[in-house]
Amino acid sequence: xxxxxxxxxxxxxxxxxxxxxxxxxxxxxxxxxxxxxxxxxxxxxxxxxxxxxxxxxxxxxxxxxxxxxxxxxxxxxxxxxxxxxxxxxxxxxxxxxxxxxxxxxxxxxxxxxxxxxxxxxxxxxxxxxxxxxxxxxxxxxxxxxxxxxxxxxxxxxxxxxxxxxxxxxxxxxxxxxxxxxxxxxxxxxxxxxxxxxxxxxxxxxxxxxxxxxxxxxxxxxx
Amino acid sequence: xxxxxxxxxxxxxxxxxxxxxxxxxxxxxxxxxxxxxxxxxxxxxxxxxxxxxxxxxxxxxxxxxxxxxxxxxxxxxxxxxxxxxxxxxxxxxxxxxxxxxxxxxxxxxxxxxxxxxxxxxxxxxxxxxxxxxxxxxxxxxxxxxxxxxxxxxxxxxxxxxxxxxxxxxxxxxxxxxxxxxxxxxxxxxxxxxxxxxxxxxxxxxxxxxxxxxxxxxxxxxx
Numbered sequence: 001x002x003x004x005x006x007x008x009x010x011x012x013x014x015x016x017x018x019x020x021x022x023x024x025x026x027x028x029x030x031x032x033x034x035x036x037x038x039x040x041x042x043x044x045x046x047x048x049x050x051x052x053x054x055x056x057x058x059x060x061x062x063x064x065x066x067x068x069x070x071x072x073x074x075x076x077x078x079x080x081x082x083x084x085x086x087x088x089x090x091x092x093x094x095x096x097x098x099x100x101x102x103x104x105x106x107x108x109x110x111x112x113x114x115x116x117x118x119x120x121x122x123x124x125x126x127x128x129x130x131x132x133x134x135x136x137x138x139x140x141x142x143x144x145x146x147x148x149x150x151x152x153x154x155x156x157x158x159x160x161x162x163x164x165x166x167x168x169x170x171x172x173x174x175x176x177x178x179x180x181x182x183x184x185x186x187x188x189x190x191x192x193x194x195x196x197x198x199x200x201x202x203x204x205x206x207x208x209x210x211x212x213x214x215x216x217x218x219x220x221x222x
Numbered sequence: 223x224x225x226x227x228x229x230x231x232x233x234x235x236x237x238x239x240x241x242x243x244x245x246x247x248x249x250x251x252x253x254x255x256x257x258x259x260x261x262x263x264x265x266x267x268x269x270x271x272x273x274x275x276x277x278x279x280x281x282x283x284x285x286x287x288x289x290x291x292x293x294x295x296x297x298x299x300x301x302x303x304x305x306x307x308x309x310x311x312x313x314x315x316x317x318x319x320x321x322x323x324x325x326x327x328x329x330x331x332x333x334x335x336x337x338x339x340x341x342x343x344x345x346x347x348x349x350x351x352x353x354x355x356x357x358x359x360x361x362x363x364x365x366x367x368x369x370x371x372x373x374x375x376x377x378x379x380x381x382x383x384x385x386x387x388x389x390x391x392x393x394x395x396x397x398x399x400x401x402x403x404x405x406x407x408x409x410x411x412x413x414x415x416x417x418x419x420x421x422x423x424x425x426x427x428x429x430x431x432x433x434x435x436x437x438x439x440x441x442x443x444x
Contacts, residue, residue, distance in 0.1 A: 062362070064370035072365075091356035094363070118348065125347035126340065132354045134313035139361050140284070141316070143294075146368055147405050148286035183369050 003029065007107065010052045010080060016123035028113035034100040040084065041098040047087035048098075049108045053079050056104025057165075061180075063097050070146075070183030072096065073138050074165070082131055085111035088118075146183070154182055155192050156221040159202070159211060169211040178209075225251065229329065232274045232302060238345035250335035256322040262306065263320040269309035270320075271330045275301050278326025279387075283402075285319050292368075292405030294318065295360050296387070304353055307333040310340075368405070376404055377414050378443040381424070381433060391433040400431075 004026045008014035014022065031054070034040055040058065041048050051058070058075040060083060075081050086092040088111045118124045145154055158181060162171050175193065179186045193209065196202045201217050203210040211217065226248045230236035236244065253276070256262055262280065263270050273280070280297040282305060297303050308314040310333045340346045367376055380403060384393050397415065401408045415431065418424045423439050425432040433439065 062366055062369065064366075066370075068370065070365070070369055072362075089352055089355040091352045091359060093359045095366075096362075118344075118351075120344055122340075122342055122344040122347050125344050125351060129340075129347060129351050129354060130311055130313045132351060132358060133311040136354060136358045136361065137313060137315045139358065139365060140294075140318075143292070143361060143365060143368070144284055144286075144317075146365070147284065147292055148288075148290065 007052070010078065010107075011124070011127060013123040013127045017117070017121055021117050021121055021124075024113055024117055025109060028110035029107045031105060032108045033103070033105050036100055036103050038100045038104075039097065040100065041096065043095050043097075046084070047111055048084040049111045050085045050088070050114050051075070051081040051098070052107035052109065053077050053081075054105040054107060056100060056102040056106075058104055058106075059099050059101045061097050061099065062095070062183075068183065069097070069180040070142075071181040072142060073135070074101070076165075080131055082128070082135065085109075085114065087111050088115045151182070151184060151188060152192050152195070153221055155189065155196075156201075156217045158182060159209065160214060160217050160221060163211055163214065169214075171209045171211070172207060173209060174207055229274070232300065232329075233346070233349060235345040235349045239339070239343055243339050243343055243346075246335055246339055247331060250332035251329045254328055254330045256326050256328075258322055258325050260322045260326075261319065262322065263318065265317050265319075268306070269333055270306040271333045272307045272310070272336050273297070273303040273320075274329040274331065275299050275303075276327040276329060278322060278324040278328075280326055280328075281321050281323045283319050283321065284317070284405075290405065291319070291402040292364075293403040294364060295357070296323070298387075302353055304350070304357065307331075307336065309333050310337045373404070373406060373410060374414050374417070375443055377411065377418075378423075378439045380404060381431065382436060382439050382443060385433055385436065391436075393431045393433070394429060395431060396429055 004022055007026055007029060040051070053075050055077050058081065060072045060075065060081065061069045062072060063069045081098065083094060083096045084098055086094065118128055158178065159171065162173065163169055175189045176186045179189045182189070193202060193204055197204050199216065201213050203212055226244055229248055229251060262273070275297050277299050280303065282294045282297065282303065283291045284294060285291045303320065305316060305318045306320055308316065340350055380400065381393065384395070385391055397411045398408050401411045404411070415424060415426055419426050421438065423435050425434055
């Protein structure tokens with residue numbers, strides 16, 4: 001019962017499901033934990049299930065064969081991850097790495113049960129459609145960023161986004177980690193951060209970047 | 223009646239719709255034509271409707287403010303375009319340019335009617351989900367290509383794909399057009415094509431590229 005209460009918070013359409021459908025979803029949900037740095041999913045074959053973040057933070061990224069990475073999007077408490085349940089849909093074929101950026105607790109819903117309920121419930125199918133459309137829009141936005149934005153603008157936007165997520169102007173991130181978010185080389189990040197420092201936008205410390213002027217970063221990010 | 227017959231070919235779930243739903247969709251569909259080079263949709267605000275390609279070929283691409291382009295995917299006869307009906311879904315927010323690569327004829331379904339039928343029909347909603355998942359997978363694949371593949375491999379793969387689409391080894395494409403598909407500069411394409419020619423993979427002619435060895439291109443594309 002308590003379980004259903006909590007799950008209903010993730011699904012705005014929960015009340016439009018039958019009692020039987022609600023029970024099936026709740027019965028197929030388990031709480032799981034993963035420590036910071038842990039990998040939930042590594043490749044195409046994986047089909048963990050539908051991930052609903054309770055607390056912590058996950059990062060979905062694409063990785064090159066050589067181990068370079070680019071962040072696709074973040075999953076915060078309340079967010080649902082479809083890519084971890086790609087076996088739910090025939091046409092969803094991607095290789096996404098799912099990593100815990102913080103100690104994270106999440107609901108894991110069996111993908112086969114979810115698929116079955118979705119097949120008979122128009123509200124759940126339409127809700128899932130909206131989730132998918134949201135992710136598609138984010139990935140499209142990323143394509144635009146990669147293709148048409150210079151790296152200094154992307155770095156400025158990234159630092160502002162991080163400051164928002166962390167609610168802090170001090171970001172404990174190495175240059176290597178920042179490069180892994182933006183899909184570039186560490187040297188490129190180091191060079192740009194030094195330029196940012198020269199312009200009074202940030203101060204660089206060991207393993208951290210301190211934002212001195214959000215305003216200047218915003219102007220650069222455009 | 224004939225209209226319904228034809229529409230049913232696009233929707234594998236047609237038989238799972240009620241007669242009323244079938245009538246509503248058929249009644250909201252119109253045949254439209256666009257000439258080669260014509261633009262169906264230019265930006266975020268547009269919401270043309272659901273596009274179902276009857277004959278010809280469309281190209282969906284992302285464009286920079288300066289007019290550079292990259293092809294996201296092609297729409298061939300039998301394909302359905304969701305991006306032209308983004309008002310159907312709250313979360314679908316992208317700026318996609320839709321261009322006719324050939325003289326094209328298509329069904330256009332009113333997006334509001336489609337949304338209403340989808341809201342009450344689980345089969346149609348799930349089918350739309352699969353369409354969306356397919357596009358999402360294609361765009362994810364593109365991100366991987368842009369990020370982790372070198373331009374020579376992408377060019378080789380592009381030439382092979384074109385040869386497949388055209389069913390010909392002679393591609394009437396300018397270097398400028400190829401650059402617009404791959405999201406790069408014309409000079410880069412010219413340089414690489416000359417290298418390909420030196421390796422005996424292609425022969426360059428005015429306004430055309432002739433493929434001499436699909437096998438060598440395949441090896442390069444990997």
